[in-house]
Amino acid sequence: MTTALAPARPAAGAGRATFAALAARETRRFALNPVFLAAAGLTAYILWSGQRGTVTDINGPNTAAAVLFGGVGMLVAFWLTRSMSASEPVVGVTPVTLPVRTAALCAVALVPFACGCLTLLAFLHFYPIGDPVYGAFSPPARIAVLVGQIVVPSLGGPLLGVALGRWVRFPGAAFVLFLLLSGWVILVMALTLARPDSAPVAVLRLSAPFALFTLHLDAGVTAWRGSPWFFLGWQLALCAIAVLVALLRGVEGRLRSRIIRALGIAGAAAVILLLLAGTGGFTHAVTT
């Protein structure tokens, strides 16, 4: 036996360093996932190919970014979260607790978030903010629309994937949720087309984590009712809820009580913001 048996042990209390190293490790695993890389490549291609033609509708590229960074990001984050579940008998007795591991997993959402930010900048480069394709919204509201359609879904999708992975064992859970959310978005869109001026329908439309604000028809671009700013708030509240639900798994003691209290506050804020989003902004559809 030539191998040494007395290594230098790590110092106890290295909590922050461990979290940072673990978050970096998980982020790298996420960023190098072939499915996510393919999604990022496809988004770039869609943006690049879209800017070559005459753009008449912002919804196409926006939806693609949300689906590919948010939706695919959710799938990848779910897989990543579940990936160590088979090793839980070993992983579960390490000094790093489950909530810390969950927090490190939540950090992977920074990757698609950064991709979303870059996509937003590219989008603004290709389709300047003064372009008529944005409809009747003011320039700041147009930015809010884009952030709510590109950047925040890119952040929220993976967070939802982590929360789902912490609580649901079914391997296809993320895909089922992806289909359900897509179905919900399509359903409320159909309702909006039928009743564009209805406030309850606007609330329903904006209750989806991804929502459209404009529609291009031959008559022009129609901006629907609803406040893009409060919608952003609603989306961010959903992100906070996803993080808190994910962290709730395996937490004990006082921290558990705090998380439950924070969940209550985030839930109440989310409901208020959704109502404000549905009733704020234009009071009826405006076509320009």
Added chain:
Amino acid sequence: MPTASISLRDVGRTFGATRALAGVGLDLKPGVTGLLGPNGAGKTTLLRLLATALPPSQGQVSVLGLDPQVPAERTGIRRQLGYQPQEVGFPRGFTAFAFVDYIALLKEWTEPAARHAEVRRVLGLVGLSHLGAKRIRAMSGGQRRRVALAQALLGSPPVLILDEPTTGVDPEQRVVLRAVLAEIARTSVVVLSTHQTEDVAALCERVIVLDRGRVRYDGPVTDLTAQAAGRVWLADQPDPAASVSWRTGTGRYRNVGTRVRDGVEHVEPSLEDAYLLLRGGAAEDEPAEEVTS
């Protein structure tokens, strides 16, 4: 001299109406302690309690003077613990090095160079230096067991809990692993569960026999073996008076029992003989005990 120790006082554990452990009291010091018992005797439950993976239903557990029921102290225990469970699943696509490196990170080895050196060291201890880059899913069962053991050895922990560490491992590697564990046990509390009595005989100073969740024997291996002296004999036929008999490689029958007739050919007992004698020759798994109160 280190004083790493574990103590259990009247520890019990139930799963619904099934009592897996009852009234277990133990003090464990540095050295290798073997845990023997039939399937369902409570060995894995006891090891999971010691590894802080499971809280006791009753009684008190203390590991290195810390209480695993208190979250902060439980983390303190886990910083000084190596645990190889009976069943370990591995994430898809991980190599042996990547998996042990990931566990090392979770054991707070944050400095990459030191962590990588430690991962290489433990893979070397279990004879997997040359297979670090191989995907675990492509490995044999014995190699996977050694990967699981390697992660438990990270940092040469003061407390090492091993659930059937040598199952599926080839004889040469078992000898190597015995040497590794014997070296670690000079300063660490090593508790291992196994069905291989030869591992216990070769490695452990102390053996605990569990029977229906209770400690049936706790003492030196040599004392348990000595209990079978004069109760093991060879014969040309299975002896009806024996508790258990089996045909050996020579074609003769080895008999173990307490009712020994005069004139039989006595042989040197092994730990396995003593264990079978203690068990009364029962070949069945232990039925789980129902909680009646």
